[in-house]
Amino acid sequence: MPLRLEARELACERDDRWLFEDLDLDIRAGEIVRVEGPNGSGKTTLLKILSGQLTDYRGELFWNGMPMRRARGDFLASLLYLGHAPGIKAALTPLENLAWYQALAGETGDERARLVALEGVGLAGFEDVPTGQLSAGQQRRVALARLDLTPRPLWVLDEPFTAIDRDGVVALEARLVAHARAGGCVLVTTHHELRATDELTRIRLGRGGDDGRH
Amino acid sequence: MAGTETPMTDTEAAMALHREPHGGLVVALRATLKRDLLLLLRRRSEVLNPLVFFALVITLFPIGISPDPELLATIAPGLLWVAALLAALLSLDTLFRGDYDDGSLEQLLLTPQPLAALGLAKVAVHWLLTGLPLALMAPVLGIMLSLPAGSYGVLALSLALGTASLSLIGAIGAALTVGLARGGVLLSLLVLPLYIPVLIFGAGAVQAAILGDGVAAHLAILGALLAVTLMFAPWAIAASLRISING
Incomplete structure (x- = not known):
């Protein structure tokens, strides 16, 4: 299965200020791309553009060589996006939250798989507690359980390490590397320092004109 | 993320990655x-x-105007319809706001399923728990008037019939204003003018029933309005949600 997300001469303007200009990206299978930059440098905006949520940008996006406009259905079927807000309903239990996400992906899924996924993120025993009563880190973990539950090749993760404890961070990092090694692709923003591996590449945003890859 | 997870072999993982979502819109x-x-039933308020708003507003009229049954009977159809319409409007602001605040709306926009259909499902739930109870409660308040x-x-x-159209039309406004901090008032200004046709034929139907005229024509027009909104509103809701997320 091919996996290639390209951006050509991407530029985005917010409040009369260019967040980034002439940004060329070529993201392929087996890569972890970390978007770096200070607060307000447009990391989240870039992820939203690359995941097809924002449309007010200049430049072109290509998915597997096809213009994004035409490949959108295929692209969405390959994408798993976890935003800044975890997208978890406080009034529902972790199991109910995951069941909805599985159904949105078009799968009925089964309860056992959801339980396994929750156990995988260290939430065994909390399956039936309303998510609103869980801690911020646990709520984030419910969202992260989707990584295992709904297998998708392209992961776009906006600050996935927020509120996660140290052991959780190590496990998640290992999960990202495993995903890349298995032929997946991860696009991530984080202030947490990722361990340098062969898969890791960086994009630096902000601070004037030194945009681009390092 | 705990240490319990068993390491996948590369082939297993590669297989897992290639599992295509077998698109089930019905699911x-x-x-x-x-x-x-489930969400609405857990937050009963x-x-x-x-419903409480509807009952209170209707209670105010005999107090404010006159308890004279004859006078009340002549204005009752209009009063009941206007109060129900405002009650339905009141509940619209929360239709997409919860999803917007916690990030579920972003996820809804990024599913491979058509957004118009999913939006329609949300509106259907809104009608089921707002419009339908209002309709069932109205006769009781009718006795009071x-x-x-x-x-x-x-x-x-x-x-x-009418509140179904109101929910659909109102959802367009709710979708447009969901990104605004105080969208409630703007929502009313946007949506109320569009409610006028439904109000005319809805109140007209009740008036016709009182006068002993045929009500079929009024109800047929209400049904036609519903059919038209059912055709166009889902697309408008989807487009409005995209605009709101873009903002």
Whole structure:
């Protein structure tokens, strides 16, 4: 299965200020791309553009060589996006939250798989507690359980390490590397320092004109 | 993320990655209906508020105008319809706001399923727990306004049909204003003018029933309005949600 997300001469303007200009990206299978930059440098905006949520940008996006406009259905079927807000309903239990996400992906899924996924993120025993009563880190973990539950090749993760404890961070990092090694692709923003591996590449945003890859 | 996870072999993982989502719109729709029903039933106040508002507003009229049954009976159809319409409007602001605040709306926009269909499912739940209860409650309040006997069935039926259109039209406004901090007032300004046709034929149907005229024409027009909104509103809701997320 091919996996290639390209951006050509991407530029985005917010409040009369260019967040980034002439940004060329070529993201392929087996890569972890970390978007770096200070607060307000447009990391989240870039992820939203690359995941097809924002449309007010200049430049072109290509998915597997096809213009994004035409490949959108295929692209969405390959994408798993976890935003800044975890997208978890406080009034529902972790199991109910995951069941909805599985159904949105078009799968009925089964309860056992959801339980396994929750156990995988260290939430065994909390399956039936309303998510609103869980801690911020646990709520984030419910969202992260989707990584295992709904297998998708392209992961776009906006600050996935927020509120996660140290052991959780190590496990998640290992999960990202495993995903890349298995032929997946991860696009991530984080202030947490990722361990340098062969898969890791960086994009630096902000601070004037030194945009681009390092 | 705990240490319990067993390491996958590369081939296993590669297989897992290539599992295509076997697109089941029905599955997604059913799950969305179930989720929204569950959410609303767990926060009962949101379901009860419009009903209490409806009852309170209707109670104010005999106090404020006159307890004279004859006078009340002549204005009852209009009063009941206007109060129900405002009660339905009151509940619209929360339709997409919860999803917007916690990030579920972003996820909804990024599913491979058509957004228009998922939006329609959310509106259906809204009608089921707001419009339909309002319609069922209206005859009881009709007694308070000494609405002439024989028009109760038409009142409930016209409201059930009409509030479905109101939910659909209002959802467009709710979708457009969901990104704004104080969208409530703007929502009313946007949506109320569009409610006028539904109000005219809804109240008209009840009036016709009181006068003993045929109500079929009014109800047919209400049904036609519903059919038209059912055709266009889902697309407008989807487009409005995209605009709101872009903002």
